[in-house]
Amino acid sequence: MDILGDLTGILGEGGVLAAPEDRGAYERDWRGLVNNPAIAVLLPKTTEQVAEIVKLCARHGVAIVPQGGNTGLVAGAVPVAGGGQVILSLARMKAVRGIDLANDAMTVEAGVTLKEVQTEALEAGRFFPVSLGAEGSAQVGGVISTNAGGMQVLSYGSMRAQVLGLEVVLADGRIWHGLNSLRKDNTGYDLKQVFIGAEGTLGIITAATLKLSPAIKARGSALVGVGSVAAAVALFQAARGALGTALTLCEFMDAPAAQLGAAHSARQTPPFAAPGYVLLEVSSLDEAQNPDEMLERVLGGALESGLALEAVIAQSGREREELIALREAISEGELAEGGAVKHDITVPAGRMAAMVLAVNELIAKDYPGLRPNVFGHLGDGNLHINIRPPVGQKAAGLAPVKEAITRAIEGLAVSMAGSFSAEHGIGQLRLAGMLTHKGAVELDMMRAIKSALDPAGLFNPGKTIPGAP
Ligand SMILES: Cc1cc2nc3c(=O)[nH]c(=O)nc-3n(C[C@H](O)[C@H](O)[C@H](O)COP(=O)(O)OP(=O)(O)OC[C@H]3O[C@@H](n4cnc5c(N)ncnc54)[C@H](O)[C@@H]3O)c2cc1C
CATH class of the missing domain: 3.30.465.10 (Uridine Diphospho-n-acetylenolpyruvylglucosamine Reductase; domain 3)
Structure with a gap:
């Protein structure tokens, strides 16, 4: 294609990857769900080169898919089917x-x-x-x-x-x-x-x-066992009431999610067994403060009242990293063990327990054998309610029921005054949710902004705003 010569003129030989084997890693999304060819992958080094690429692509009617680390979970950074797109990776703009x-x-x-x-x-x-x-x-x-x-x-x-x-x-x-x-x-x-x-x-x-x-001068981290999502929410509210803005992290994992995270991190197993876990962190700008003592005070009360079943406080930087890794490794663990039908919902704090209960009941009744895997940012009301296939099977096998499961879970969140996509965005995987759950007025305003700034639909077509140019 003609344009490749002009692009090489702007970026030099190393700045244009046109061979299929060089493009492969950029064309496939992190979850391995979408894999469409690009004309080329472009690797500019300066803002001026990006501007030149944009002008050239606009002249040729070639769409541009911007890409960062390609870790997005909704296939926003990879091409849509149908061709006619280049991937513009910012990986070499690192100053x-x-x-x-x-x-x-x-x-x-x-x-x-x-x-x-x-x-x-x-x-x-x-x-x-x-x-x-x-x-x-x-x-x-x-x-x-x-x-x-x-x-x-x-x-x-x-x-x-x-x-x-x-x-x-x-x-x-x-x-x-x-x-x-x-x-x-x-x-x-x-x-x-x-x-x-x-x-x-x-x-x-x-x-x-x-x-x-x-800079944070002192930090304390604890993993707390709880009997239910309702107890986890109550623990969060108690901790926030006692610690205020010093409480800087509050994450939830149900037992399967914690076991998965542990199996894919250094720990291998969670430090103790519980139906659910809350990871808490306290940060202080004052090194004279002792975050562990602050945590002990809150957790002492929670253990006494029965809100918490068991708790460990990290005794070293390494122990803290292990507790954080337990939570952070869950997504990679899911991917390594067959994948999942993923969701990223938010609901008001008071609805979180009802939301998880409703999903667990739905799966047990309509999809027996599938495994809910629930974890997320408890303090924000943001839960990843992912549905894993039966043991030993792959999520690809859930294709016939995937849409129905997602529609049901997203619908439950919206019916509880929540959002169907809290932090991962829309990309090309959540467009159906936009059509179902966004109001006509909101969609019209979004299309108007898109038309004003990108009337020809040059940037990331087929993503985020259904029906946009
Ligand atoms: C293990 C794991 C854990 C994660 N945890 C979280 C989490 O806790 N919270 C959370 O919010 N997300 C999380 N994510 C999702 C993901 O990491 C974030 O969305 C991240 O912000 C994506 O950054 P990226 O550079 O990889 O973007 P990409 O995936 O490359 O791109 C994401 C979107 O941004 C666009 N884009 C990229 N760069 C540019 C640019 N320079 N200009 C214009 N558009 C651009 C792309 O076109 C695409 O639409 C997680 C992902 C993984 C794999």
Whole structure:
């Protein structure tokens, strides 16, 4: 194809991967559910190269699929079927452009990984709070484009709350220089918000200025056994009441999820048996405070009242990492052991127990043999209610019932005043949910924004907004 020569002219030989064997890893999504060919994978090194690519692709009518670490769980970063798309990977845009300690801000290019941002912040004597299982691969551009949440939303908010400014290449090839570190700027629309969580449908994020938080001076972590989801929610409320903003993490795992996470991490088994587990973390900016004592006070009361069945407090950094790994390894464990029909719902805290109960009853009654695997961000009301196939089988075998299960679980969440996609976004796997659950007015406003910024449908067609150009 003609365009490949022009693309090579912009990016050089190493910047254009056109051979099928070179493209393969970029064309398949993390879950292995979608695998469609791209014309080529493009690896720009500068914002100006991204702008040149966009202008060239617009002239040729070739659509662009932006890609970060390709760890998204809704196949947003890989092509849709039908051809005519290039993948634009930001992996080679890895510069840390600057750290401004006076302003508690860091400007990085889109291809810097989340883990690298955390490490840079730590080395600068600060803290970057967004943390998730895929942080070693997920990139700043992808994490912003999905408005990822992770384990510390409870006290720091999701990625949206960490973004101060953006640099974006628009569909006409112009560069929007929106990098700044201002905390206040009410000069018309806050345009960066439009691109955060847009899943690459409105522009290509090439750099971001991120907010840095004060360094954590002391931390305590505990794993607590509970008898039910209702007890887990009550424990969260008690812990938050006693600890306030010092409670920085509160995650839930049912027994199967904890066993799976343990089996795929260093521990092999959870430290004790329980029907459910709550992982709690307390952080302090004051090294004179003792987070373990704060946890002991809360857990002492919970054990006495019967809200908690058993508890361990990490005694070292290594023990803390093992407890966190138990939770973080669940998704990879699911994938390694046959996959699952995955869901990512939020409901108000008071409805969480009813939600899980309803799903367990539904599966036991209509799909006996399938295995609910429930875990997630308890403090945010965000649960991953995943349904695993019978032991020894693969989730691909659930194809005939998959849609019905997902419709039922998403419908239950929405009927409980919840959302059918809390933090993973829509991509190409949750479009049916958009049509079912989003109102016509909301969809019209989204299509209007898409038409205004990308009238030809150049960026990520077939994703996120059904019926958009
Ligand atoms: C083990 C595991 C654990 C996870 N845990 C969590 C979790 O706790 N919380 C959570 O929210 N998510 C979680 N995720 C999902 C995923 O890691 C996040 O969505 C992450 O933010 C994706 O980043 P990425 O760089 O891999 O993006 P990609 O997957 O490459 O892309 C995601 C979307 O963003 C678009 N995009 C990527 N880069 C750009 C750019 N520069 N400009 C414009 N658009 C772009 C893509 O087109 C796509 O639509 C998890 C995933 C895994 C595999």
